[in-house]
Amino acid sequence: SQKIEQNSEALNIQEGKTATLTCNYTNYSPAYLQWYRQDPGRGPVFLLLIRENEKEKRKERLKVTFDTTLKQSLFHITASQPADSATYLCALTNSGYSTLTFGKGTMLLVSP
């Protein structure tokens, strides 16, 4: 069956460090992969999208990698800040489909 797995345990890091979140998937042939941020009581907010033929994408302090051989994406936040504390969701679209399937998310806690 198709699965998108994100670490269910919260990631605790200190301010200034790099946070790395993992998204693994099985039985997908994703056309592209997306990362979202969700704050408590709010809807998800789109951060980055990476296509299947791209290995890396950057936006300010954010970096996403996409390894279709390992079936894994890594999401990095450099120089993390307490304001980066949130739940981060990975989402995939299969080739030929128009809908997004989401992972369950990983909570990131950045302490001062």
Next chain:
Amino acid sequence: NAGVTQTPKFQVLKTGQSMTLQCAQDMNHNSMYWYRQDPGMGLRLIYYSASEGTTDKGEVPNGYNVSRLNKREFSLRLESAAPSQTSVYFCASYPSSGPRGYTFGSGTRLTVV
């Protein structure tokens, strides 16, 4: 502000009652979606509308109906609410020119007692 607007923000229903969740977007997006989010389950797709005049089932459509009223509006109806439908419901939209990210509303927190 441009975006996706959901109403109401909170609702408590008794088992068996019906209600409609409203969603409107002002970004001229073609596609609209309804998701539910439950603790430990993540976001699950209920129904979607790839374009005005079309609707399709998602992963968890049972107990729900939808209407794509026009390009802007996509409503979700619970005909006979059940406690299992207690959840947070999110509407999202997506432009036809992609790929891009979805734009989500702020959600409706529904409790069925």
